[in-house]
Amino acid sequence: MYAASLYGLKRAAIILPVAWTGAWLGYYAYTDTLRRSHIRERNKELSKTLMGLPGEGPDFSKPAEAIEREALKKRYSSLNFAGRYWNPYVEWREQGAWEWALWKIIISTITLKLFYNGGVPPERPIPDLPLERPDFSLLFPSSSSSSSSLPKSSSAAAPTTRETGSGGSDVAVTDKLTLTWLGQSTSYVTLDNLTILTDPALSDRTLPSRIAPQRLRPSPCELSELKRVDVVLVSHNHFDHLDPEAIIELGDSCEWVVPKGVGPFIRKFGVTRVTELDWWQETKHTLSRPGQKDKQYTITAVPNMHWSARSPLDTNATLWAAFHVQSHTDQPKSFIHLGDTGYSPTLYHAVGRVLGPIDLAAIPIGSYEPRWHMHLQHTDPEGAVRMAMQMKVGKSVGVHWGTWLMSDEAYNKPPLDLEIARRKLDVTEDQFCVLPAGKTIVIE
16 A cells, blocks of 8 residues: 555656646647737738838838827737736747746756856955946035035935925936936936936845845945935836835835836835826826926836736736836937836837937846846847837946846846947947946936
C-alpha cells in the first residue's frame, strides 16, 4: 500500500505541473488569437480610412489632418477582454509568469547570472553614476531657502505645506521649461509655471523589504524639497513607478492623473483629486495662483506598450499609459512622459502624427536585457531614439536606468548603448541625452 501511494504521488508530481502549464498555454493561445483578430480588424479599418484621404493616403510631409488623427486614435485605442487590458500591437505577445520563471530560474542558472549584480562596484558612491542636487534657486527663484548648494538637512528652512488643492507652498515657480531627473522614471518638470511630478518613487527600495532592489544611488532630494507639485502623472502601478509613501505625503495637495483603473489604489490612501484617463482621453488643468491670470493646460493619456500589476492576482487589471502635457499660451510648450514601454514602430509613428512635434520627452532607456524577454515591455536605447525621432521630439532625456537593478544588462550599459544608437541614427547628444541624477536642465 505504501508503494502504491508513493507511485501515486510521483504521478501527481508529473501530471499536475504538466496539466497546469498546458492549461495556461491553452489560455494564452486562445486570448492571443482573439487579440490578433481585433488587431487585424483595426488595421483594415485604419487602412480603409487612410486610403480614402485625398491623394490616396496621408501626406507625411504635412501635419496630420483631423480625419487621420481620429483614425489613428481609434486604431490605437485600449483593448479590454474579461476585465484585463491587452496590448493592441502586432509586436506584442503574452508572456506570463512561466516566461519570467524560464528567465530567472533556468536560463539565469545556465548562464551563471542567477545572482548577477550587473557589475556594480562595491564602493559608494559609484563613480560613473553621478549625483547632483536639483537647482532649487532656478526652480523656485523667489524662495530664499532654496539653494542647490545647501545640504539636504538645511535646504528647506520653511516646511513645505501640502494643503488640499494648494499645489504645495506659495512660492514662485520658474516660467522656463525644465526637467530634473530624480531617478528611474521620476522627473520634476516645470512647464509655463506648472509643476509636474512623474511616477513618484523616491524611496530607497521598491518595496519595504530587504529582499527588494535597493537604489544604486540615493534620491537627489526629499519629496518635501519639491515645494510645489501641481500635477502628478502616473504611467502605471508597478512598484518602481508608484510609491505609497509619495501618495501619502502629497495627498490632495495636487491633482493625480492616472491610467484607467489605477484610481482606486490611490484613493485607498485618502486621496480624492484623482482623474483616470483611457488612451487618448484628455483632461483640462487650470493653474490658479493669487494675483496671476489663470493658465490652462491639456493633459492627454497616450498609448504605450507595457503591462500592469501590484500582485499576481491583478495582472493587467488596470491600464498603463504615457502622458502628454501642453500649455495654452501664445507660445505653447509640450512635454511627454513615457514611463515604461517597449518599442512599436507603428505606435510611435502614430503618436508623432497625432501629437508631434513635442518640445521635451522623458523616455526610458534601461531594463532591456535579456532582449528575448524584455524587448516587449522595455525598449533598448536604439528603440528609444527611434521613438523620439518618430514623435518629432526636440529634446529627449533618457530615464529608467541607473536606479534599481532589475534586469541583466550591466548597471552602466544604457548610456553606452545610447551613444551607439545616436551615432547609428545620426542624432546628437543635445537632442537625446542622459543626466546625472538630480541635475536640472533648461530647454530653450
